[in-house]
Amino acid sequence: MYGSSCRGGEGFHRTSGGMFLDPEMLNITSGVITKILFDDIIPGYTDGIEDTVNNRLVPGVPGSYLICGQISYTEIVPTKNYELKLQENGVIIHQMYEHSSIILGELTLCFAKIIIVNLDTDFYELYARQNTGVDTIDIENGIHYTYLMMQRIR
Numbered sequence: 001m002y003g004s005s006c007r008g009g010e011g012f013h014r015t016s017g018g019m020f021l022d023p024e025m026l027n028i029t030s031g032v033i034t035k036i037l038f039d040d041i042i043p044g045y046t047d048g049i050e051d052t053v054n055n056r057l058v059p060g061v062p063g064s065y066l067i068c069g070q071i072s073y074t075e076i077v078p079t080k081n082y083e084l085k086l087q088e089n090g091v092i093i094h095q096m097y098e099h100s101s102i103i104l105g106e107l108t109l110c111f112a113k114i115i116i117v118n119l120d121t122d123f124y125e126l127y128a129r130q131n132t133g134v135d136t137i138d139i140e141n142g143i144h145y146t147y148l149m150m151q152r153i154r
Helices: none
Strands: 016-020 025-028 063-074 081-088 091-099 106-117 124-131 137-139 147-152
Touching (some): 063 081, 063 124, 081 106, 091 106
Antiparallel strands (some): 025 137, 063 106, 063 147, 081 091, 081 124
């Protein structure tokens, strides 16, 4: 992963990593902010920044990063709210809401954001919340459904 870059120069390291949910998270409690329990590392796309014990990414190198993630809800209830929250060191830095208008199926919330990692101890976690009044909503597992990944860009 070392090499030249038009901005980084010789030896610039593009730190990267990602995790995905496996197995799925079942019966998410309504109204409760729930941490996504990432269990698996995205193969072929890692520099060891994944902390699967604490379900977070820890880049370890200050710089500018592109971070992206996605949560796929299943067994959704129509006309209810679903949320995604990205936290940096325990503080929300990005959140999004979706009010479902579909009757049955799956609802996916995704984001891509450029962030500045300031300290080698900074960490990033993904959270979900559904406000449906029922505890039967699931979060879909798999590399294409629920994930968090990042790569240093500068």
